[in-house]
Amino acid sequence: MDRHNENIEDLKCNVIHEDVVESVSDKMIDMDTVKELAEFFKVFGDSTRLRILYALSLSEMCVCDIAAVLGTSQSAISHQLKVLRQMRLVKYRRDGKVIYYSHDDGHITEIFRQGFEHINEEKE
Amino acid sequence: MDRHNENIEDLKCNVIHEDVVESVSDKMIDMDTVKELAEFFKVFGDSTRLRILYALSLSEMCVCDIAAVLGTSQSAISHQLKVLRQMRLVKYRRDGKVIYYSHDDGHITEIFRQGFEHINEEKE
DNA sequence: TGAACATATGAACAGTGATTCATATGATGA
DNA sequence: TCATCATATGAATCACTGTTCATATGTTCA
Numbered sequence: 001m002d003r004h005n006e007n008i009e010d011l012k013c014n015v016i017h018e019d020v021v022e023s024v025s026d027k028m029i030d031m032d033t034v035k036e037l038a039e040f041f042k043v044f045g046d047s048t049r050l051r052i053l054y055a056l057s058l059s060e061m062c063v064c065d066i067a068a069v070l071g072t073s074q075s076a077i078s079h080q081l082k083v084l085r086q087m088r089l090v091k092y093r094r095d096g097k098v099i100y101y102s103h104d105d106g107h108i109t110e111i112f113r114q115g116f117e118h119i120n121e122e123k124e
Numbered sequence: 125m126d127r128h129n130e131n132i133e134d135l136k137c138n139v140i141h142e143d144v145v146e147s148v149s150d151k152m153i154d155m156d157t158v159k160e161l162a163e164f165f166k167v168f169g170d171s172t173r174l175r176i177l178y179a180l181s182l183s184e185m186c187v188c189d190i191a192a193v194l195g196t197s198q199s200a201i202s203h204q205l206k207v208l209r210q211m212r213l214v215k216y217r218r219d220g221k222v223i224y225y226s227h228d229d230g231h232i233t234e235i236f237r238q239g240f241e242h243i244n245e246e247k248e
Numbered sequence: 249t250g251a252a253c254a255t256a257t258g259a260a261c262a263g264t265g266a267t268t269c270a271t272a273t274g275a276t277g278a
Numbered sequence: 279t280c281a282t283c284a285t286a287t288g289a290a291t292c293a294c295t296g297t298t299c300a301t302a303t304g305t306t307c308a
Contacts, residue, residue: 013188013198013284020183021192029178036243038171045166047158054153059144064137068145074137097254097305107238114231119160137254221275221284
């Protein structure tokens with residue numbers, strides 16, 4: 001055998017500051033919580049969903065109206081509304097054949113605001 | 125020809141409330157801004173990046189230390205740090221061979237907070 | 249009750265993205 | 279200057295995800 005991969009650890013770098021690693025590891029967020037958080041933020045990481053949420057911040061709307069405003073197919077909107085529903089970001093009420101969607105979470109506005117502030121800061 | 129797809133619009137539903145559609149369309153967020161926002165939030169939609177950001181909220185850290193805390197390869201961390209750098213969420217300083225990363229945005233903490241509040245509300 | 253309409257959904261497809269592997273870069277110190 | 283170490287990065291791979299297409303569900307009204 002040649003000198004390749006004598007030790008797997010050779011490929012990694014070593015811990016530089018054991019105290020920091022230990023201290024941070026102790027206070028580290030647990031995996032379940034991280035995954036929940038990631039799932040939550042993932043919802044905001046898509047243009048279509050963001051536009052739906054933004055539109056709903058202006059007015060309660062039915063599926064067709066949302067599709068019309070976004071210029072997207074009813075099916076695509078419906079699929080995304082399902083995601084938003086499952087994440088409890090929107091709620092809906094039925095009135096005959098029509099289903100009206102609206103926000104179901106007070107944090108949406110604040111999260112948008114933080115996002116806006118961030119991308120505006122970059123333009124300087 | 126048969127009666128299939130006589131009109132593309134048949135597949136879509138019709139606009140129900142023209143006034144709402146018009147009003148919301150007027151105030152609608154523009155596409156460039158939405159895409160920027162989505163790019164920004166997308167960064168928070170990954171467990172590895174979230175854990176890096178969380179770790180850095182506890183202490184400035186070098187790449188190796190981050191990899192050690194997360195139990196992930198140096199390469200994976202480095203790739204993700206690049207994303208975080210490009211999104212201006214982290215900054216770094218060099219000290220010899222070692223590069224120390226830290227937060228570069230005041231909104232990170234607030235965004236985390238909103239995320240926590242949301243996922244905690246769901247548990248009731 | 250059945251046609252028409254609003255909405256939901258399953259499957260397929262295409263594009264994206266995170267990790268791995270191998271290697272490059274850049275700094276140190278002997 | 280050369281070996282070593284910390285970090286960065288390009289390419290390949292695999293999994294995920296958003297849209298489309300076709301169709302199903304559920305409600306109204308004639």
